[in-house]
């Protein structure tokens with residue numbers, strides 16, 4: 665009897681799932697595959713999808729960055745305050761996107777300070793570089809493409825690590841944080 669009930673429940677679940685997938689468009693299927701791959705540890709596939717996703721939306725960030733920063737500027741300032749950035753600080757910014765909070769931090773450094781800003785998306789980094797140049801900060805910030813979980817970083821180099829709206833995109837945040845510290 666117990667087996668019968670389990671079987672009925674399983675069939676019903678499958679039936680609901682099939683209807684669910686059937687009535688939605690293909691995007692749902694790819695979303696489900698994407699989510700499963702994320703939690704399945706197949707992070708190579710997930711990371712490639714993530715890189716492409718951010719490359720694809722980069723032009724939107726370029727168009728709207730001044731509007732985005734009207735909302736984001738206070739976050740950058742608060743992060744910098746909490747990290748106690750000083751004029752000679754050596755700072756790491758992960759998932760910098762269009763260059764925040766790296767660029768805001770760089771504006772507080774003198775010639776002895778240094779920032780390494782990293783991101784998985786070359787297109788987002790390209791905007792970050794353009795923004796840094798437009799603020800005359802291109803010599804203070806070095807930009808490097810890479811995945812936070814695996815990027816090779818120099819050891820014992822940084823006084824502080826910053827990240828604004830980036831950690832939630834890591835399938836394994838522990839790996840990301842261990843790689844930074």
Ligand SMILES: C[S@@+](CC[C@H](N)C(=O)[O-])C[C@H]1O[C@@H](n2cnc3c(N)ncnc32)[C@H](O)[C@@H]1O
Pocket residue numbers: 711714715718736758759760761762763764765782783784785788810811812813827828829830833834
């Ligand atoms: C919401 S944006 C935030 C960008 C910027 N920090 C800001 O606050 O405007 C998230 C950024 O995380 C980056 N990203 C996603 N997964 C990443 C990973 N595994 N390693 C490095 N960067 C990643 C994306 O390319 C994107 O630029």
